[in-house]
Amino acid sequence: MLNRTIPPAIHDAISFNFELKPCQLTRCLNQIPVYWLQGGTQEVVEVSWVFKAGIWQEPQTAVAQATAALLKNGTAHKSAFRLNEAIEYYGASLKTSANNDFASVTLHALSKHLPMLLPVVREIIAEAIFPEEEVNIYKQNALQRLAVNLRQCDFVANRHIDAFVFGRQHPYGRFTEQENVEALSSAVLNDFHKRFYTAANCTIFMSGNFDESNLELLKDNFGKDQWNVQAGAEVSIPLYTKMPDPQLKYRINNDPNGVQGAVRIARPFIHRTDPKFAEALVMNTVFGGYFGSHLMANIREDKGFTYGIYSSLISYQQEAMMMIATEAGKDVCEQTVAEVYKEMKIMQEQPIDSEELLLIKNYLLGGILGDLEGPFSIMQRWKNLILNDQTIDDFHRNISIYKGITVERIQELATEYLNPEQFYELIVV
Amino acid sequence: MIQFDKFTLANGLRVIVHKDETTPMVAVNVLYDVGARDEEEHRTGFAHLFEHLMFGGSVNIPEYDEPLQMAGGENNAYTTNDFTNYYIQLPKENIETALWLESDRMLSLAFSEKSLEVQRKVVCEEFKEHYINKPYGDAWKHVRELTYTTHPYKWMTIGKELSHIEEAQLEDVKAFFKKHYNPLNAILCVAGDVETEAIKVLVEKWFGNIPSGEKYTRQLPAEPVQTEDRRKTITADVPLNALYKTWHIGNRLDNQYHAADIITEVMGSGQSSRMYQELVKEQRLFSNISCYHTGSIDPGIIVVEGKLVEGVAIEDAEAAVDAALKTLQDKGITEEELHKSINRLESMVAFEDMNLLARANNLAFYELLGDADMMNTEMTKYALVTAAEVKEVAREIFRPGNSNTLHYLKQSNAPVAE
Numbered sequence: 001m002l003n004r005t006i007p008p009a010i011h012d013a014i015s016f017n018f019e020l021k022p023c024q025l026t027r028c029l030n031q032i033p034v035y036w037l038q039g040g041t042q043e044v045v046e047v048s049w050v051f052k053a054g055i056w057q058e059p060q061t062a063v064a065q066a067t068a069a070l071l072k073n074g075t076a077h078k079s080a081f082r083l084n085e086a087i088e089y090y091g092a093s094l095k096t097s098a099n100n101d102f103a104s105v106t107l108h109a110l111s112k113h114l115p116m117l118l119p120v121v122r123e124i125i126a127e128a129i130f131p132e133e134e135v136n137i138y139k140q141n142a143l144q145r146l147a148v149n150l151r152q153c154d155f156v157a158n159r160h161i162d163a164f165v166f167g168r169q170h171p172y173g174r175f176t177e178q179e180n181v182e183a184l185s186s187a188v189l190n191d192f193h194k195r196f197y198t199a200a201n202c203t204i205f206m207s208g209n210f211d212e213s214n215l216e217l218l219k220d221n222f223g224k225d226q227w228n229v230q231a232g233a234e235v236s237i238p239l240y241t242k243m244p245d246p247q248l249k250y251r252i253n254n255d256p257n258g259v260q261g262a263v264r265i266a267r268p269f270i271h272r273t274d275p276k277f278a279e280a281l282v283m284n285t286v287f288g289g290y291f292g293s294h295l296m297a298n299i300r301e302d303k304g305f306t307y308g309i310y311s312s313l314i315s316y317q318q319e320a321m322m323m324i325a326t327e328a329g330k331d332v333c334e335q336t337v338a339e340v341y342k343e344m345k346i347m348q349e350q351p352i353d354s355e356e357l358l359l360i361k362n363y364l365l366g367g368i369l370g371d372l373e374g375p376f377s378i379m380q381r382w383k384n385l386i387l388n389d390q391t392i393d394d395f396h397r398n399i400s401i402y403k404g405i406t407v408e409r410i411q412e413l414a415t416e417y418l419n420p421e422q423f424y425e426l427i428v429v
Numbered sequence: 430m431i432q433f434d435k436f437t438l439a440n441g442l443r444v445i446v447h448k449d450e451t452t453p454m455v456a457v458n459v460l461y462d463v464g465a466r467d468e469e470e471h472r473t474g475f476a477h478l479f480e481h482l483m484f485g486g487s488v489n490i491p492e493y494d495e496p497l498q499m500a501g502g503e504n505n506a507y508t509t510n511d512f513t514n515y516y517i518q519l520p521k522e523n524i525e526t527a528l529w530l531e532s533d534r535m536l537s538l539a540f541s542e543k544s545l546e547v548q549r550k551v552v553c554e555e556f557k558e559h560y561i562n563k564p565y566g567d568a569w570k571h572v573r574e575l576t577y578t579t580h581p582y583k584w585m586t587i588g589k590e591l592s593h594i595e596e597a598q599l600e601d602v603k604a605f606f607k608k609h610y611n612p613l614n615a616i617l618c619v620a621g622d623v624e625t626e627a628i629k630v631l632v633e634k635w636f637g638n639i640p641s642g643e644k645y646t647r648q649l650p651a652e653p654v655q656t657e658d659r660r661k662t663i664t665a666d667v668p669l670n671a672l673y674k675t676w677h678i679g680n681r682l683d684n685q686y687h688a689a690d691i692i693t694e695v696m697g698s699g700q701s702s703r704m705y706q707e708l709v710k711e712q713r714l715f716s717n718i719s720c721y722h723t724g725s726i727d728p729g730i731i732v733v734e735g736k737l738v739e740g741v742a743i744e745d746a747e748a749a750v751d752a753a754l755k756t757l758q759d760k761g762i763t764e765e766e767l768h769k770s771i772n773r774l775e776s777m778v779a780f781e782d783m784n785l786l787a788r789a790n791n792l793a794f795y796e797l798l799g800d801a802d803m804m805n806t807e808m809t810k811y812a813l814v815t816a817a818e819v820k821e822v823a824r825e826i827f828r829p830g831n832s833n834t835l836h837y838l839k840q841s842n843a844p845v846a847e
Contacts, residue, residue, distance in 0.1 A: 072700075091777070144668075260562040307554045
């Protein structure tokens with residue numbers, strides 16, 4: 001008779017070996033580094049062009065994101081429609097985006113279509129012209145999007161919490177107002193594009209099921225000439241210092257009819273290159289980093305205040321923060337905040353159970369094992385290392401930290417980082 | 430080509446095994462043939478609430494998540510109007526943990542009063558987060574109610590109203606489990622570096638002695654053919670006017686399904702699609718627009734939705750949508766547009782098939798439709814669609830009398846944000 005109360009024996013994920021499949025580096029004639037990795041069973045490929053052309057680099061608010069968004073909206077030879085048609089005809093997608101530190105152009109396509117697609121991408125990246133008419137449509141639609149977003153408590157809360165932690169003048173704390181969108185012009189975007197979307201500022205990542213000829217084709221299109229590089233033009237970027245808000249607690253009333261509040265509790269944090277970061281990541285996972293975390297167990301699974309509550313470590317190029325975020329019923333927001341602090345105290349005052357730590361390790365490592373599958377997600381790991389000037393040694397060091405960390409160490413880290421009086425606290429209804 | 434084996438246990442559980450030697454993980458997917466369409470009208474949102482309760486412990490295992498996380502696994506679930514799907518991904522060495530957990534909750538739940546009480550609140554917060562506390566959050570409630578007069582697609586998966594969830598009782602939960610959660614109503618798919626014979630032994634071990642239960646026979650009221658266009662206008666505290674239009678199409682296995690899919694590709698997919706190019710870029714009537722279909726198993730709908738540019742009259746915006754559809758009906762699509770749509774679909778399938786969980790999920794879904802092998806024949810069906818057929822199907826779908834229009838307008842005295 002089968003006894004269902006006895007779980008099947010398991011293999012602990014801490015006993016597994018973790019190998020990150022190597023990625024190759026080729027330098028083009030113009031010195032652009034191309035990182036590439038072959039794999040996968042489907043005939044598909046992902047190519048990313050990454051530029052240091054993020055919010056950090058922009059001369060005025062909203063420029064980096066507008067430049068990325070309008071990149072494929074016209075060159076000297078082709079209209080936005082013809083460019084999009086040239087990509088979409090082959091079932092490919094070309095996504096352009098900018099975040100705090102980087103702008104990325106990412107192509108997803110069937111490998112067999114690369115010969116038709118790469119010349120178009122080259123034209124887009126190197127020769128975008130940002131026509132006035134396109135900029136005007138973008139501005140109109142961006143303003144409308146902003147108006148809708150400003151009605152949402154989570155959007156408003158995210159803007160403010162970043163500003164509290166980094167300062168309103170800092171690139172990571174800056175947020176877009178109507179007048180910033182209105183100030184955008186074709187000239188400003190063209191200038192930003194010419195300065196930052198250049199061969200000298202570009203890194204390329206290619207992964208998937210492709211062959212040598214595809215790689216050569218990529219190098220032919222992007223690696224021969226110094227596109228957009230202007231002789232003698234040194235790109236100077238201002239240095240920013242974070243200026244956290246002196247006031248820690250805020251309440252904002254955004255919607256008189258709101259039935260939920262967005263709760264954000266955040267603090268500046270150590271950077272991902274800090275030796276303690278990997279350990280802190282485990283501590284954060286216990287506290288609020290996964291479905292079985294202390295925050296979820298208490299605030300969702302015991303009290304039912306929210307659909308979900310998570311704590312995350314957010315590490316940009318220059319600075320990092322830790323943030324607890326949730327949307328909770330309007331009348332239980334204050335209680336939610338109090339419970340978050342209560343859970344911080346518990347983590348500081350008593351060590352977690354060793355069974356719980358084993359579970360966290362197995363969960364974390366099982367997730368990493370899953371991530372080491374498939375060329376795109378392996379390349380994503382490499383990209384995170386490369387763009388942060390880290391190496392495969394950092395990957396292995398982190399794995400051994402996840403395997404070896406103790407309950408005492410978790411408690412020490414909680415004592416160091418989970419002090420309620422060091423957190424900004426915000427509720428937006 | 431996705432290879433798989435298929436067998437059925439004596440108790441009726443259908444099992445699919447898909448081998449992929451390249452991955453250290455396995456995916457275990459359990460699909461139950463029950464969705465929001467199987468609910469009673471005065472007790473909606475139940476299939477989804479029930480999905481939450483499936484994580485509240487089963488008859489022999491007090492905690493579902495903990496043993497799975499201990500085994501290095503991750504899991505989640507979702508409910509649609511058609512079915513409920515549970516999935517796990519974990520290292521292949523620990524596959525038995527997944528089968529142990531899934532079989533025990535198929536056998537019976539713990540039916541804890543506390544779990545029900547908490548999950549009622551959690552689901553109410555989910556309801557508020559996505560459908561109340563958000564501009565246009567209730568648009569789909571109105572769209573469904575306007576479009577479906579009879580078929581249970583007239584309510585959203587989350588439910589018609591909060592009170593239905595707040596009032597759910599443990600007795601209802603037990604009855605729902607008995608009716609829908611048994612081997613006869615489930616499809617199990619295991620994918621990864623596994624051998625079918627070994628999986629057979631394990632599945633027999635854990636699922637073999639679960640009683641079959643009773644087969645639930647679905648008898649839903651069919652939506653009558655719509656003959657008169659319907660319209661509705663609502664006003665709310667939103668910053669922009671929005672337009673929603675829907676048209677009835679056939680069911681998932683209908684002959685016109687693939688042509689209808691191509692229609693939405695041509696009209697609304699990507700920045701070179703007709704509607705984006707004409708209505709957003711050239712005429713500047715909408716700040717965004719999309720055209721898609723619901724892809725549901727019972728007869729679904731094509732939807733066009735968009736937010737209007739400030740100052741544009743909604744009648745003008747709607748007339749432009751109608752004109753674009755008129756051109757489609759009169760002139761059809763070009764060979765080039767047809768080709769482009771097929772290219773897009775081919776590429777979508779290739780990218781989706783990269784993901785192990787997606788493959789496991791799709792195999793189970795196509796088995797629910799009748800045969801897992803349809804996953805391999807879908808592209809052939811798209812390739813057979815002709816431009817002439819697309820035109821014919823467009824004339825059928827966009828015929829007078831088949832449309833529903835919702836004007837979602839801002840209150841004229843709406844306060845200015847920030």
